[in-house]
Amino acid sequence: MQCSYYDAAVCRSCALMGQAYDLQVQGKERHVRRLLPGGVEWLPAVAGPESGFRNKAKMVVGGTSARPTLGILDGAGRGVDLQACGLYPPALSRIFPVLEAFITTARLTPYSVPDRSGELKNVLVTLSPDGELMVRFVLRSQESVARIRKHLPDLGDVAVVSANILAEHKAVVEGPLEIPLTSAQTLRMRVNGIDLHLRPQSFFQTNTEVASAMYRQAAEWVDEADPGSLWDLYCGVGGFALHCASPGRDVTGIEVSAEAIASARTSRDELGLERVRFTAADATAFALGAARPPDLVIVNPPRRGIGPELAGWLESSGVRHVVYSSCNAESLARDLAAMPSLRPTRARLLDMFPQTAHYEVITLLERGHDRLSRPLPVAG
Structure with a gap:
């Protein structure tokens, strides 16, 4: 992508401007692979258009x-x-x-x-x-x-x-x-056939095409694990929770923003999902105060990560699977170190932010003996 603003040094926000896009994606994948433990099965990176992608x-x-x-x-x-x-x-x-x-x-x-x-x-x-x-x-x-x-x-x-x-x-x-x-x-954000409702102060991913792929990947892993109960922590307007809802599955979405929760409830009601509930609360406080853990947890935290309290709770909770969507691989690596019983087995880079060094990565964590059917590759 060529940019006259960048060439004239008027704006240098896009630090990778001028670098071939496939090389940008490869560099991001090398970066996240260095930070995550070995033995992870890496799925092909998801990359959309290198320009005109921002919503x-x-x-x-x-x-x-x-x-x-x-x-x-x-x-x-x-x-x-x-x-x-x-x-x-x-x-x-x-x-x-x-x-x-x-x-x-x-x-x-x-x-x-x-x-x-x-x-x-x-x-x-x-x-x-x-x-x-x-x-x-x-x-x-x-x-x-x-x-x-x-x-x-x-x-x-x-x-x-x-x-x-x-x-x-x-x-x-x-x-x-x-x-x-x-x-x-509210602004209707149609993603993978699901209408998400965005209110003015609610968060939504910047790149709709790549966000759609991210939700599909999470839903695929969740359906393969087939949990009877699921929490979506830091759920925003409910993207992961709504994509992973299924008959016979209890889904709970937790988000501190009351505006985002109102949006998520609107989508749930339109879809007629009776076993999905959304609550405005702090994700860590909700988990620590719960009577029992679910079968699977999805976390999609801000750049700081989930932090030691929630990571410690997940480590000791007995939760069998965690889907961790991260916009900061450094905080993801810190959180993984605090959850040694939950090993990352699959991961996928999602280039949500072309022309910059930023990216998303979605990772499936599995507790030792509860691995899904697909065998782990040999690290190397």
Whole structure:
């Protein structure tokens, strides 16, 4: 992939830009293989398009109301416009000039980091597989919400619009308060025939195509193990839990975000899954407080991993199988070291983030004598 922003040193966010894509994937696989123990069966890596793959854009707003920029800030805190970034598909990038004009029409003053003044900090856009859009305006206060609401028709056919309030001067993307501005408050994300419902503050994977493959892989391993009960910890909007639901199987999804749990329950009810339940709770606290463990646990933690408490609980719980989806192989390796009885037997790299050194890896862990039928290969 060629990028004029990278070539001009305007943006260097994509550290692997200019490297052949197949070499990028090979390098990531070498990295994760060094971190995981030997004796793992590695399935072929999953790689989607090397450009136009992002389903979301987190655009920092700079410049002025009359001439706004959508992109990033430079070292001095000035706006750098990245509307032509090749990571965004046309169905997503087409909204950028509309947003630029909207900022001017609605008289939204971009926030100046050096001066700590202004209102509009970020614009967050998400694209559904069906081509619908969610737009979120991250604001310093509610002062401009009425103007945004007044000019909503100028945005055209956008399914979900909200205002997020981030009053503090800090390096975060969004704040705690979300103000819905459209009657629709969820974006339908259709993945492998399952409708996941994304609310403004809910998390969803950046690469829909690769995320779909990740859910299919987890479901394949789960069906092969055929557990009677399953927990999906850090379940988000329920992607793993809903893909792994099956008649006769009790599935419990746990996620600290109440918004994400509300979305997961909507999907469950639409699918008529009576033996699937979702609860808003801390994953570690839920596990440590449970009366008994399930047959299988799926974990999909943030970059920090599951941590020593949950890893220790899994090690001593007697759980036979764990499916661990990780976006940080270093924290995955630390967690595996704390669970020596649960050995990784199969793994697969999922290149969710082409042009960068980041990736996802999904791993099947099995407790000693409870290995699935497929024999382990000889390490080497």
